Amino acid sequence: MSEESDQDRTEEASEKRLREAREKGELPRSRELSTGVVVLAGVSSILATRDELALHARNIMMLGVRYNREDLYSADGISHVLSAAALEALRMLAPLFVVTIVAAFAAPALLGGLNFSGQALLPKFDRLNPIAGFGRIFSTNGFVELGKSMLKLVLIGGVLVWYMMKSRADMLGTGSGDVAAGVHRSLGTIGQACLFFACVLGLIGLIDAPWQKFSFAKKMRMTKQQVKDEHKESDGNPEMKGRIRSMQIQMSRRRMMQDIPKADVVVVNPSHFAVALSYEDAMRAPRVVAKGMDVIAMQIRSVAGAHRVPLVEAAPLARALYNTTEVGQEIPATLFVAVAQILAYVFRLKTALAQGDAMPEKPNPDVDPDLLGRYRMNDEN
Incomplete structure (x- = not known):
């Protein structure tokens, strides 16, 4: 032996x-x-x-x-x-x-x-x-x-x-x-x-x-x-680490879905990307409360629709927000103007619906293509 x-x-x-x-x-x-x-x-x-x-x-x-x-x-x-x-x-x-x-x-x-x-x-x-x-x-x-x-x-x-x-x-x-x-x-x-x-x-x-x-x-x-x-x-058992990682992702996603009703607007791609934004007077800048691609984007749109959170289609902005900002972070300064146009549109939209006025024109924010990273626009989407 x-x-x-x-x-x-x-x-x-x-x-x-x-x-x-x-x-x-x-x-x-x-x-x-x-x-x-x-x-x-x-x-x-x-x-x-x-x-x-x-x-x-x-x-x-x-x-x-x-x-x-x-x-x-x-x-x-x-x-x-x-x-x-x-x-x-x-x-x-x-x-x-x-x-x-x-x-x-x-x-x-x-x-x-x-x-x-x-x-x-x-x-x-x-x-x-x-x-x-x-x-x-x-x-x-x-x-x-x-x-x-x-x-x-x-x-x-x-x-x-x-x-x-x-x-x-x-x-x-x-x-x-x-x-x-x-x-x-x-x-x-x-x-x-x-x-x-x-x-x-x-x-x-x-x-x-x-x-x-x-x-x-x-x-x-x-x-x-x-x-x-x-x-x-x-290093830990790979299977156990994968299971823990999966549970952490599920818990994070669950918390993210719970924060969507507090959002002021959801910027969509229209279907591939969705980013929920929240802004209060005490904040220095709007903050991302949820974001996702494909299936997660569909879930965000569904939860937002159920709680009457406005959905605004702005494909370049949605991709730029998804690429540059994590959940819980404030948006970068380079996107302040574009997001301000969306929030102003949402405010005017709510006012028009409440008072029966004409619907405001939807903005088309200008976004630097470099901010989209690997999520650049193409002819298919």
Whole structure:
């Protein structure tokens, strides 16, 4: 099953998958590289401050072997010596502690960056499964870890044995001579041995780091189905989005039809376009309350006729209003004059009908053809 799954994972990991893995504390890490950096930082600190280390070590040894009469007969003589030795040891090791702590935090940033995850601290009981444990042991990663362990054993052990044989005379001579010189020589020998250790471990880490990045990228790969599911989750189900969009259009159309009785006039094409306009004294300009083409235009004409809203045929103006203005917006300034002619005609028409006067002449507003956009007039309509 795992082999089939690995074969199916042909797609690169998405940003969402990598972000979720980071939140779980899953990042490419090389223990050999981190250990090598920490040891190298510590060794460098020892070699750079070995004179001060030798001085502090000498002071600690002197505190341990030298007593005066007051210390022997004093009740707190031993505690005084121990506290002085502890303070001296703290002064000696403080630079080393600071350097190694900084290196321990900085080393992971070389490969996967700094990251803190609370989920990584939670116990994972699936690791207690012996079958899964055997699977990890005999996996490709398990054989790689075994190879690294054998390589570390051979290289580090061989280099340290070679160095011990090489510096055997120096190590045997540290017990003779001045104390300060012996401590200084011991620290130098230990520092060089640790330096060889750090270099070998760092070399293994430089080999291991690309493998860890490759292994992590391979683990994070996704199947085509996972990519599709993630797109659905992030972008939403297309069918559901279409259904929501359809419901929104229906609700908007229903509100639009409810506003038609409040309109002052409906400008028509005569049949392909219909735009309902409303104008009140508080408005800066007439406002479109409804508009539509074809079937929607027929519905607007029907609702307007049922509520006795005047219909005025002005084909270029109807198309220009449909092209330039959305429902709820005020008409553009370039159409003020044309719409004013229509509203004035409607006012005169209502007055004539109320008083029994002659019908006013219907206007033919002049409209800039560029305002019609893709709804320009042709011979058919």
